[in-house]
Amino acid sequence: MKITDARVVVSCPGRNYVTLVIETEDGVTGVGDATLNGRELAVASYLEDHLCPLLKGRDARRIEDTWQYLYKGAYWRRGPVTMTAIAAVDVALWDIKGKVAGMPVYQLLGGAAREGVMVYGHASGDTLDELSSDFQAHLDQGYKAVRIQASVPGLDHTYGIAPSDGSVYEPAGGSRPQEDRWETTAYIDFAPEMFARIRKEFGYGVHVLHDLHHRLTPIEAGRIGRALEPYRPFWIEDPTPAEDQSAFRLIRQHTTTPIAVGEVFNSIWDCQQLITERLIDYIRASVSHAGGITHLRRIFSLADLYGVRSGSHGAGDLSPASFAAALHVDLSIPNLGIQEYMGHRSPAEEVFTSSYSVEDGHAHPGDAPGIGVEFDEEAAARFPYEPRYLPINRRLDGTVHDW
Ligand code: GCO
Ligand code: MG
Numbered sequence: 001m002k003i004t005d006a007r008v009v010v011s012c013p014g015r016n017y018v019t020l021v022i023e024t025e026d027g028v029t030g031v032g033d034a035t036l037n038g039r040e041l042a043v044a045s046y047l048e049d050h051l052c053p054l055l056k057g058r059d060a061r062r063i064e065d066t067w068q069y070l071y072k073g074a075y076w077r078r079g080p081v082t083m084t085a086i087a088a089v090d091v092a093l094w095d096i097k098g099k100v101a102g103m104p105v106y107q108l109l110g111g112a113a114r115e116g117v118m119v120y121g122h123a124s125g126d127t128l129d130e131l132s133s134d135f136q137a138h139l140d141q142g143y144k145a146v147r148i149q150a151s152v153p154g155l156d157h158t159y160g161i162a163p164s165d166g167s168v169y170e171p172a173g174g175s176r177p178q179e180d181r182w183e184t185t186a187y188i189d190f191a192p193e194m195f196a197r198i199r200k201e202f203g204y205g206v207h208v209l210h211d212l213h214h215r216l217t218p219i220e221a222g223r224i225g226r227a228l229e230p231y232r233p234f235w236i237e238d239p240t241p242a243e244d245q246s247a248f249r250l251i252r253q254h255t256t257t258p259i260a261v262g263e264v265f266n267s268i269w270d271c272q273q274l275i276t277e278r279l280i281d282y283i284r285a286s287v288s289h290a291g292g293i294t295h296l297r298r299i300f301s302l303a304d305l306y307g308v309r310s311g312s313h314g315a316g317d318l319s320p321a322s323f324a325a326a327l328h329v330d331l332s333i334p335n336l337g338i339q340e341y342m343g344h345r346s347p348a349e350e351v352f353t354s355s356y357s358v359e360d361g362h363a364h365p366g367d368a369p370g371i372g373v374e375f376d377e378e379a380a381a382r383f384p385y386e387p388r389y390l391p392i393n394r395r396l397d398g399t400v401h402d403w
Pocket of ligand 2 (some may be wrong): 212
């Protein structure tokens with residue numbers, strides 16, 4: 001089953017998405033997401049200029065061989081651009097395999113290991129009152145797990161707060177990144193206060209999560225983890241930048257609060273030490289940035305050996321094709337933790353038609369053959385690419401800090 005065409009479509013239906021479409025000689029098409037937020041065109045070029053010409057003429061059925069060919073064949077291994085491009089190819093090939101077999105991809109991965117995939121939504125607010133009403137709105141929608149973020153008094157633009165007009169908090173439009181401010185001393189007493197308020201109001205029957213977005217030092221993270229223990233967070237996410245995996249030993253020495261890491265990882269090597277030394281509880285690598293279904297499963301299998309569960313990244317910058325692919329993996333692995341779900345901003349639904357559903361706090365990929373997402377190229381052409389950047393972050397004295 002030869003690949004006859006592989007093309008890349010960059011569009012902006014609500015936000016930028018890079019989509020790879022692979023077509024076979026029998027007219028079967030597969031779709032993969034190649035979006036790398038704020039660096040979209042680099043992946044588009046990597047695919048268009050380097051991978052698409054190699055794909056034409058290859059056998060679409062040979063997924064593992066294609067993965068190895070693109071990974072080892074590049075010589076320059078890993079990195080977000082390379083691994084996002086490989087991920088898009090991989091997901092598109094799984095999509096084709098499923099369509100040819102007449103089965104949803106999760107059946108090819110071993111079948112459903114559960115009825116549905118628990119997801120967490122995002123509640124946020126400029127004040128704790130706003131956060132609390134957004135939290136209630138999530139409970140009303142059936143969520144069993146909710147991430148909480150609120151503006152830190154004294155800081156402009158705290159990470160993760162959705163503007164009241166919609167659901168996104170990044171990226172800002174414009175030709176330069178928006179600049180946010182951060183100071184850990186302003187935040188450190190506020191986080192326990194935020195958790196106390198939510199637990200007091202809503203009790204302990206719902207999972208509560210929180211994202212630190214790589215902003216703390218390891219010892220600050222240990223302190224926050226310990227201070228939050230009475231409020232039983234489901235996890236704290238990305239407490240400190242994870243380039244230094246050994247830094248997590250220090251956090252572990254100070255707290256039993258579960259730790260989740262991995263949305264910026266693109267390879268199993270980024271988390272080898274974190275997993276094998278049991279320095280984390282949840283690995284949050286994503287299907288679109290960590291080499292597709294093939295590589296993500298390898299990461300989750302390693303994690304399973306060490307009692308680490310999955311918690312895949314599922315922010316809005318991952319297109320519906322990624323979210324669907326993630327759900328097929330989530331449904332079939334033994335060590336699912338939870339799946340992030342942010343949804344997609346209108347008019348994304350004009351471009352992507354999906355078979356997945358989210359109900360009562362649980363998602364299911366649906367039973368359409370393949371990954372269950374159709375991509376309308378004509379509709380995508382109505383929404384041309386718009387240059388956008390992720391924000392950058394500065395401390396109050398102007399020092400560039402981790403965003
Ligand atoms: C999350 C993330 C995202 C990222 C975004 C970057 O936990 O959902 O932190 O919101 O910031 O995906 O592109
Ligand atoms: Mg995050």
